[in-house]
Amino acid sequence: MKTFMDENFLLTNAVSEDLYHNHAAKMPIIDYHNHLPPEDIASDRSFANMAEATLEGDHYKWRGMRGNGVDEHFITGAAKPEEKWQKWAETIPYTMRNPLYHWQHLELQRYFGINETLNGDNAQKIYGMCNEQLLSQSHSCRNLLRQQNVAVLCTTDDPTDNLEYHKTCAEEISDFKSLPTFRPDKAIALEDLCAWNEWQDRLASVSGQSISNFDDSLKALKLRHDYFHEKGCRLSDHGLPRAYHCEFSSADVSAAFAKARAEQDLNEQEKEILCTAYMQAFARWNAEKDWAMQLHLGPMRNNNTKMFGIAGRDAGFDSMNDLPIAEKLSRFLDSLAVEDQLPKTILYNLNPKDNAVLGTMIGNFQQAPTAGKIQFGSGWWFLDQLDGMEKQMNDLSSFGLISKFVGMLTDSRSFLSFPRHEYFRRLLCDLFGRDVASGKLPDDRKFLAQMIEDISYNNAKNYFKF
Incomplete structure (x- = not known):
């Protein structure tokens, strides 16, 4: 009987053990999506x-x-x-x-x-x-990160953030990078128009631009996108219940924006127009700067309205949605690809029913010279557990190239969450080790070792160009 969580935890044979201990374990961590508070890193908080x-x-x-x-x-x-x-x-x-x-x-x-x-x-x-x-x-927070050999971490930041804490980190930390991520979800949060207008006003203030129409809003957001780039940002991130896409004219989007600015309720088509227009703009700016765009698809948020009133957002009352995502996602990606403005893109699903959808969708839009330009993202949120991660990697292997996978992230608010990378790496090594042991893959240890190191670290380093 194996000892609980010993040095060979999750590793079931000698090949798995070699790949993990001699290769995956030594690689630094690039945590390209988390929700750590940057102020805690800047102040080097002690708990x-x-x-x-x-x-x-x-x-x-x-x-x-x-x-x-x-x-x-x-x-x-x-x-x-x-x-x-x-x-x-x-x-x-x-x-x-x-x-x-x-x-x-x-x-x-x-x-x-x-x-x-x-x-x-x-x-x-x-x-x-x-x-x-x-x-x-x-x-301390910085040293907890150093203990886990974190090379780069990317927090999640609203476009109106002044990034003062990231500036402090850049000035004071030389052995790892703490970088911002552009997260403009509030631009398309159209269910509460009072809050949406307050955010547009805040955007106007921080950008120094008045916002009376859609073009003004885009100009202000573009200034913030440029500012984030200056501060080292190389990714945008978008939490969406599904993808958005529809055909619209400039008059359509102007009318919808004016209606929202006047706090007049929008119909579903008007919401779709504004969401599509914003998301296409973000994607084009990302393509111009060679950023990666992350689309996190499928949450149903704040289900328990009583507890939302007590505990607020992100308190554990979100779950998987089951909306269809394939058609709108395809049309959105294609609307950019046809103009050669589709950026590097990572697609995540919260519902495992969509694994094959994303596993096959990425193959539609791959493009040289970037290997794995469109990524099927790692098991996310409710799926970053053994079964969810293994299914994601198996589906990616079946429909695409796991060899080009950019690997794991924590998606966490905790400085103690970084062993989740180890959890992932152990499972990754055991997947390949089991295949070698069963004769499904050759025991080409040199090639396998390089692939494991790439998935653990090198692919992300090359993809994001940190």
């Missing part, structure tokens, strides 16, 4: 305790606690940190076979050298052991 470090903002863990019957007081409420940690530790044994179980124990092992399995009985002992280490400079 006061493990409740702050591991539970603050981590809606994955909050969902697990709710599923275990924990009162909200101990999740997002005003309970003491040690009480929140206790309730989380009591929950951990009941998360077996959920990725939370592996993630939490990887965090304890990799950052704190603790190999015990966490539970309610040893919760306060482990809390004290971890808190003592958190008091050391070795566990």
Whole structure:
């Protein structure tokens, strides 16, 4: 019987072990999509305790606690940190076979050298052991990143952000990069026109441009896009329930924008027009600057309206949607490709029903000289667990070239989440190791080793040109 989470965790044969320990494990990390607060990196924040470090903002863990019957007081409420940690530790044994179980124990092992399995009985002992280490400079935010050999991380930033924290990071940090990502979702958040107009006003203020029509809004956003580029940004990111596309005239988009600016409710066609026009503009600017565009497709957000009122956004009340995505996505990508303005693009699906859709869609728009110009993104959000990651890699292998895959990301708000790259790399190595062991692939160790290193790091480095 194998030991729980030993050095060969997830590795089932000698080939897997060689590929991981001698190749994947040594590669630096490029985390090209996460939600880490850049101010914490700029200030080199030190966490006061493990409740702050591991539970603050981590809606994955909050969902697990709710599923275990924990009162909200101990999740997002005003309970003491040690009480929140206790309730989380009591929950951990009941998360077996959920990725939370592996993630939490990887965090304890990799950052704190603790190999015990966490539970309610040893919760306060482990809390004290971890808190003592958190008091050391070795566990400040920057040094937590250094412990995991992070070379580049890309946060998620609104176009109206002044990027002051990224400026601090650029001035003070020389051994890794913390870069912004252009996330203009609020430009197409047309369900709440009062909030949308407030955001347009903020955009006008930060860009120094008045915004009275659609062209004004695009001009202001283009200025921000240029500013982000100056600060090292090389990606845009878009969280969408589905892709948008329709045919429209300049008069159509002008009329829809004017109506929205006047806070007059838009019909579905008018929303589609504005969303399409904005998204096409973002994509064209990305193509001009050789940025990558990330389309995260498929969430259904804020399902629990009562809890949304209590805990707010991104608190663990989102789930998979089941909207069709293929046709609109195809037409959107084609509208750019026909003009030679389709940027490097990474497509992510939240619902596994769309794996084959994206796995085959990327092949429609590949273009030299960029190998893997259109990417089927890694298992994301609810799919960044063993089954979801393996299915994504199998579908990418079946329909495209996994050899050109840009690999894993954390999509996380936690500085302790970076062992998820290790989790992915172990599974990746075992996939190839199993195929070699069964005779499905030749044991060409030199070629396999290079491929594993490429998927772990080199492909992303070359793709994003950091």
